[in-house]
Amino acid sequence: MNLEYILNAGKTILLSCGVTIRLFAIVLAVSIPLGFIFTMLAGCKVSPVRWLMKGLIYLLRGTPLMLQLLFVYFGVPNIPGLGQYFLFDRFSAACFAFILNYAAYLAEIYRGGLLAIDQGQYEAAKVLGLTRLQTMTRVIIPQMIRVALPAVGNEAVTLLKDTALGFTIGLVEITHVTKTMVNNSGNPMMYAVAAVVYLVINMLITFAFKKAEQKTSF
Amino acid sequence: MAFIEIRNLKKSFHSLEVLRDINFEVNRGDVIVVIGSSGSGKSTLLRCLIDLEKIDGGTVKVDDEYLIEDGRYAHKNQVKKITAKMGMVFQSFNLFPHMTVQNNLITPYMLTTGESREEALKRSDALLAKVGLQDKKNEHPSKLSGGQKQRVAIARALMKSPEIMLFDEPTSALDPELTQEVLATIKQLAKEHMTMVIVTHEMSFAREVATKVVFMDNGSILEEGTPGEIFGSPKEARTIEFLGYSEK
Numbered sequence: 196m197n198l199e200y201i202l203n204a205g206k207t208i209l210l211s212c213g214v215t216i217r218l219f220a221i222v223l224a225v226s227i228p229l230g231f232i233f234t235m236l237a238g239c240k241v242s243p244v245r246w247l248m249k250g251l252i253y254l255l256r257g258t259p260l261m262l263q264l265l266f267v268y269f270g271v272p273n274i275p276g277l278g279q280y281f282l283f284d285r286f287s288a289a290c291f292a293f294i295l296n297y298a299a300y301l302a303e304i305y306r307g308g309l310l311a312i313d314q315g316q317y318e319a320a321k322v323l324g325l326t327r328l329q330t331m332t333r334v335i336i337p338q339m340i341r342v343a344l345p346a347v348g349n350e351a352v353t354l355l356k357d358t359a360l361g362f363t364i365g366l367v368e369i370t371h372v373t374k375t376m377v378n379n380s381g382n383p384m385m386y387a388v389a390a391v392v393y394l395v396i397n398m399l400i401t402f403a404f405k406k407a408e409q410k411t412s413f
Numbered sequence: 414m415a416f417i418e419i420r421n422l423k424k425s426f427h428s429l430e431v432l433r434d435i436n437f438e439v440n441r442g443d444v445i446v447v448i449g450s451s452g453s454g455k456s457t458l459l460r461c462l463i464d465l466e467k468i469d470g471g472t473v474k475v476d477d478e479y480l481i482e483d484g485r486y487a488h489k490n491q492v493k494k495i496t497a498k499m500g501m502v503f504q505s506f507n508l509f510p511h512m513t514v515q516n517n518l519i520t521p522y523m524l525t526t527g528e529s530r531e532e533a534l535k536r537s538d539a540l541l542a543k544v545g546l547q548d549k550k551n552e553h554p555s556k557l558s559g560g561q562k563q564r565v566a567i568a569r570a571l572m573k574s575p576e577i578m579l580f581d582e583p584t585s586a587l588d589p590e591l592t593q594e595v596l597a598t599i600k601q602l603a604k605e606h607m608t609m610v611i612v613t614h615e616m617s618f619a620r621e622v623a624t625k626v627v628f629m630d631n632g633s634i635l636e637e638g639t640p641g642e643i644f645g646s647p648k649e650a651r652t653i654e655f656l657g658y659s660e661k
Contacts, residue, residue, distance in 0.1 A: 319507035324525040337511045413511050413553045
């Protein structure tokens with residue numbers, strides 16, 4: 196057990212970072228706008244659409260993410276008739292399950308952000324002659340983003356850690372690689388190395404969101 | 414012909430009647446001050462005019478065009494065209510907090526008129542100078558006092574050159590000193606013969622600028638007349654009672 200060994204192990208773990216970071220980035224980039232679409236649909240005036248969306252959000256928030264992940268990867272392909280069209284590889288299955296789950300959480304965060312905006316903002320926009328779309332894009336969403344950003348940053352930190360659930364479907368990400376290396380070497384120090392890698396990435400995420408918060412403050 | 418004509422306007426919130434059979438006219442150049450106790454329907458009347466509240470019955474005609482004919486609203490493009498002639502100022506200012514003062518003025522203007530940025534800036538500079546806030550144009554609203562915010566809100570409403578300005582208790586959120594600076598701006602508009610309907614509790618201001626004072630009580634217009642008539646010799650007992658309290 197020397198320093199060189201640990202450094203080599205660190206390098207191997209760092210190489211597996213790619214999958215973790217790609218999963219993180221794709222899920223964040225897609226679920227942030229998708230969450231907003233969920234929010235809009237859950238507030239839709241057409242009752243069946245609203246009920247369906249609220250039901251979906253309830254389902255996604257009310258069941259374990261790991262269960263959803265297992266269902267997408269192992270369960271869906273076995274659905275008679277439909278399953279053959281939904282054969283995901285591990286990475287795609289993880290993306291799919293994570294995106295839906297995080298969009299549901301973000302939808303609730305955005306809803307809270309919208310509730311925080313004074314009714315007077317809508318009224319001012321209306322009497323100035325703005326269309327509904329202009330009101331949303333120019334007046335409401337910029338204010339909602341400011342309110343929601345700290346909570347979204349918190350979700351991003353959670354998301355990075357949740358990528359470790361990919362382990363359960365055999366996705367070769369940081370935790371998976373670490374576990375394999377511990378099995379091979381019997382050296383539990385590998386866990387600490389993985390922990391440091393997660394911490395460093397999360398430090399960067401937190402920093403990025405702090406910057407974004409400063410930029411949107413007014 | 415009256416600029417705004419309101420006939421038999423009715424409005425209820427569920428079972429509560431807030432406007433009962435309102436008949437009311439605004440001529441060009443009028444400065445109409447609407448007074449009355451809280452809950453008398455003054456604000457609702459103003460909000461119905463600019464389509465922030467839907468009415469339940471009656472007719473509203475603006476500039477000889479029907480906004481509402483016998484309880485039926487005109488096509489929404491027509492409603493938009495008519496309400497575009499009106500500017501409104503709220504008790505709570507309702508400035509857009511994420512925009513600078515200048516952008517509060519020019520962004521809605523450019524979006525709704527399609528005018529160039531140069532034209533918008535020319536107008537906003539002139540209007541900010543008029544309300545005495547040119548030096549604040551790059552500030553966000555959070556950096557302004559209440560009086561300054563309300564003056565920006567007035568300038569913002571004036572950007573599209575409205576033919577009538579509606580003021581919904583413009584000074585009720587302000588202390589007496591800031592109230593005066595906002596009232597001075599409104600008086601300036603009165604001097605320029607801007608048509609205005611102002612809901613307020615500022616009686617001495619009403620006496621000074623109004624061409625007509627309207628007293629509302631319990632959803633009805635109880636009495637209207639010149640400031641001299643309403644403040645000097647009110648006829649209705651309820652008016653006398655209300656004015657008695659506000660004089661104290």
